Amino acid sequence: MSDFIFSNVNIKEKRMKSVLHTIYKSDFPQVSYFHGSWGSLGITKNIYNGYEPYETEEYISVIIGGPLLTFRSNSFIHDEQSNEGTKAIFQRWRKNENVWDEDINGPYAILIINKITSELLVVTDIMSFVPVYESRNNNSIYLSSHVDMIAKVTEKSDDFDEVSLIDFILHGTVTYPYTAYKNIYQIQPASEHYFNSDNTTQVKAYWEPYESKHPMSINHTAKTIRRELEGYIKLITSETTNIAQFISGGEDSRTLSALLENIHRDSFIYLDNMNREGKIARKIASKYNANFNLSTREKMHYLHILEDCSDLIGAGAEYHHAHTYGFHKTLNKYDGVFGGLFSDALLKGARIKKTKFSKKFIFIPDTKNKNELINEEVNKNAFQNNVINELIERRNRHLEFIKKYRNKSAEEWFELWPSSMNRNIANVYANRRLFKSYEPFLSNEIVKMSASIPQKWKLNRSLFQKVAKPYLKKSKWVFHGDGWLPYYSYRVNSIISFFTWTYRQFGRRLGFVKGNQGPWTEWKEVINSEEWIERVNKYKSNGKKITFIENNLNYSIVQEIAHVQVLYQVKKR
16 A cells, blocks of 8 residues: 655645545555655555665665565565565665666665755656656655645645646546646656755666667577566565465466466456356466456446545546456455566557557457557547647657657557556556555566567567467467467467357357456446446536536547546546
8 A cells, every 4th residue: 555745845744644545435554754854754554565664863765565676585575564675675775786677676666865965866666667756846846656645735636737637538548747737747767866955856767668679589588588477476486375366368367377386376356247258267277276266346346446446546547447446355365466467568569559450350460550640549629729739749749758769669668668658557556555466577677678579579479479388288278268279379369269259249149149258347338327327427516617528529438437537536626
């Protein structure tokens, strides 16, 4: 649950605690409070063991998140009241031995306050998986790991940025470095940020996603990625076997299952009901030595969690990616819960723009679309010209920013760096606040590998299939939920998936394939339900009229979900 609020001015403890609790409806976390001539700091208790604050006569050191340390053991993951991990990072920094992109693996943010000089160091992780936000007002500086918290403490909760809200509705993200609020910005990923006592700031990047010639063959690269995945998992499993994993009908979770095979563990899947996806997941759990656990959600689950999850992750991130909410208390007893997030984005080219037919039909091989598509969702006739023009300008500026690093793959990394540009990132935002979540595909080395490998290796799973093939041998004849066999290459699967796709299309039309067979809910039924419509009308009747989000526009399903989320977040203020 760890979040922080820092200011170089005094914020009273009661006020700090109140704001840090605003994202929760219940189970309010413990708050640690520090203050002095340097300012004020509030932190909610970190659910990851070993990362309590560490204070000396001169410094306060804080870690947000639960990164894995590669320069020493992670034995502290057992100790609930320990600050051993925080202390180890601080001492390495004091000795000037730190190499951030090699020493600390996974999502985190680091704060080190010099109480004597009133200087502050903030370190962001390699892709800002834990984003940090900044607001300035005259000589006052505010920083936080939650965008709504910083808006609340600076009394800007009503000061929404119209362009950003439209951006979020259309694209599911807010273009970096902007946020849903005016004059609140996200600070740079993979960087050291030095906030000096005279209110000046220096930013020093420790890694940047430069496009470079990849030095290894595809087979050597696959071996390197396997070694990294195995090493990441070993950092945890060498210390504890009290672990769990998420499981599904896909290939990422069965790859993860194989990596964890030698540890008897619990696996979890959340569905509307036991369907094709669940049956495949149960087979995978059996083949790879895991206890299978299915939790079912009610039909209107995603409506019922809208408010809680919107508050938890903050404005500008899609709440419905918080899949574990409502089930998370079951996961609190584990020292680590493993997921397979971001393998699609980093290794399988999910953010590479594809041609129309390869996007629509699973059996047609991926082909990169060479047209510039970053503004294809912007309807110039739907909103005021000045707002649309500003939105397009912001997105073009971010594209130009990415082009400084990447010429051939700028559009892909437009949605990757920082990670807040990836609409699936809310999964990480939610999970890290709810239980001890670990995502092996967020490993620093895999991020760096993704930045260097050719895009053609990502398309059609060419690289990933080579990475995963040794792990998939036990399940080589178990179909993916989408109707193909992950063990085999896309050439083989193009034929297989054509027949399964055709069978399922006819099956639905003839009635022998019925119901929701996938991992998601039936969103059309949800947003067309009376309960959903009643909730929308409730948000619209709260007295605040914001016409640019209340127009009856021709939104897609995901845009309509984002639209209603924005209605809630604006109306609750």
